[in-house]
Amino acid sequence: MSALHLDRITVRYGRVTVLEDLSLSVPWAGALGIVGESGSGKSTAARAACGLVPLSGGQVLIDGKPLRARRGIPSPVQMIFQNPAASLDPRLTVAAAIAEALPRGRPANEVLRYLDLVGLEAVHATRRPAELSGGQRQRVAIARALAAEPKVLIGDEITSALDVSVQAAILNLLRRLRQELGFTLLFISHNIAAVRYLCDDIAVMQGGRLVEAGPADQITRAPTQPYTRALLDAVPRLKEDSPC
Numbered sequence: 001m002s003a004l005h006l007d008r009i010t011v012r013y014g015r016v017t018v019l020e021d022l023s024l025s026v027p028w029a030g031a032l033g034i035v036g037e038s039g040s041g042k043s044t045a046a047r048a049a050c051g052l053v054p055l056s057g058g059q060v061l062i063d064g065k066p067l068r069a070r071r072g073i074p075s076p077v078q079m080i081f082q083n084p085a086a087s088l089d090p091r092l093t094v095a096a097a098i099a100e101a102l103p104r105g106r107p108a109n110e111v112l113r114y115l116d117l118v119g120l121e122a123v124h125a126t127r128r129p130a131e132l133s134g135g136q137r138q139r140v141a142i143a144r145a146l147a148a149e150p151k152v153l154i155g156d157e158i159t160s161a162l163d164v165s166v167q168a169a170i171l172n173l174l175r176r177l178r179q180e181l182g183f184t185l186l187f188i189s190h191n192i193a194a195v196r197y198l199c200d201d202i203a204v205m206q207g208g209r210l211v212e213a214g215p216a217d218q219i220t221r222a223p224t225q226p227y228t229r230a231l232l233d234a235v236p237r238l239k240e241d242s243p244c
């Protein structure tokens, strides 16, 4: 049974079909990366997986059960966005933002554990998002999402707005957290090198459809589709075991 299964989903905005008959699966503790050029439908697929866009067809299954939005209960799917402002309330301190995400009954000192997990210090707990750097904000967004103990974590271009050195630090952090916590990850990026660094499998999208999918190593070394080859050619240096 997959942690996340997009089962032949179709999404339309008005008369425009943005996703058509898209099927993807992420196994428990697995990491799937979605790549594709701008407008290929990556973000729409991510938003559909969280129940943020209505489906015209198909269904989203979490642990084999249809995803349902339940008021007051933390979602089993947590999403981190490109802009941390979309994930963080500017009025809340870091500690309050993480505490709010913790499942009911968890001790308050869990907040410090999550801060430590993402490489932030106790001194950051009392700060608000405006008092943090972009990289620190993204670390808080990751801590908050993990604190909710989701079945699936989704990252949508989470490093795109950051400086290159900070991008690498965040990718390294996610890779370490995956090894330590073993969560299930759907990772959206236009950067196929970053996706290969972090993910076991890659799905390539074009025009709202799946072009090809398979193990990251296979897709990056021997793509079968010219479109995938073109995406790879657009990455100047695809270094072995390097995030950027």
Ligand SMILES: Nc1ncnc2c1ncn2[C@@H]1O[C@H](COP(=O)(O)OP(=O)(O)OP(=O)(O)O)[C@@H](O)[C@H]1O
Pocket: 013, 018, 036, 037, 038, 039, 040, 041, 042, 043, 044, 045, 190
């Ligand atoms: N709310 C919306 N209303 C109408 N069309 C939309 C809406 N959101 C996205 N689209 C269209 O859907 C298509 C897919 O957009 P989407 O953001 O999913 O692509 P993407 O691959 O994530 O692109 P990018 O890498 O630029 O973020 C695009 O043609 C976009 O213009």
